[in-house]
Amino acid sequence: MPKFPTIPRLTIVVPHCGDTASFESSLVSVLQHRPDACEVIVPHAGNYDDPFELGDEVKFVDAGTASVIQQIGEAATVARGRFVHVLADGHVAGQDWADQALLEFEHHDAGVVVPVVRHSDSDEIANAGWRQSAGSACEMVAAGTDSVKAGKGTRIDGGFLTTSFWRRDLLRSLTGSLRGSNDVVETSMAYCLLARQAGWRCVVSRECNIRIGDSNSPLGDYQTDVDANHRRLQAIADQFGTGGWGKSLGRFIATSLSYGVRSAIRRATAPMAQTAIAKALRTNSALRCDEQVEAIRIPVSSNESYRRAA
Secondary structure (H helix, E strand, O other): OOOOOOOOOEEEEOOOOOOHHHHHHHHHHHHHOOOOOEEEEEEEOOOOOOOOOOOOOOEEEEOOOOOHHHHHHHHHHHOOOOEEEEOOOOOEOOOOHHHHHHHHHHOOOEEEEEEEEEEOOOOOEEEOOEEOOOOOOOEEOOOOOOOOOOHHHOOOOEOOOOOOEEEHHHHHHHOOOEOOOOOHHHHHHHHHHHHHHOOOEEEEEEEEEEEEOOOOOOOOOHHHHHHHOHHHHHHHHHOOOOOOHHHHHHHHHHHHHHHOHHHHHHHHOHHHHHHHHHHHEOOOOOOOHHHOOOOEEEEEEEOOEEEEEO
């Protein structure tokens, strides 16, 4: 009989998308540092046979697809935890990483919590989420630095689905809201902007650190994906702001100075993708912040010490 908590506060989702070595590094780190009162779900494409016989500790879900977006959606539908955390693509968890992030949900309007993702060899930050800027529709927050500044100096617009923490019901409501896309950055942008439109905040947990490969590793290098897909990413951003050809010249100049001409051309031509994005995006899908009614208590350091989280 599987030994899952009766009422878990957290569901940790570790997708298996084909790279077994990368997947197992993530799963092992979760099981080594597993928080109290949590369940672990592994969605897969039907081709993972649990060679280590972890059925007593892990719930395996056959999602019937190798798409990480769809696997996360399938896991969210069966998750029992009030909060859902995704750890994918070789990202590695450490001691108490999840407890630090969950404390941010003390604020009733915190819908998404973003960890600090660091390279394992240099401790340099790969990203602490993303934000829109003059030069980019999706700029990596704090990339290339060694710390995330506190306060208003570090603005964040969203996190990436492969590492972030979500209120379960919010994530469920957003699943499938960008139809036809299996791109992690596109979907992450759409989900976070829809959540913000519905009244939720996305916040960084500066004490929650997750490691990835060395500084030359493609894992977590979403800037490359942004440069290659800047047209559609800007078109997504424009669904929640203002766009059009009138902004193209300014965007081209700002982006070319920071990210190169190719990325700048793609961003400047965002209006070409506007119609397709508008058809794919369900703008009224997100659970509204003022619709949540349930409150829970999150233990901080002992059985006698608690904080409330809406």
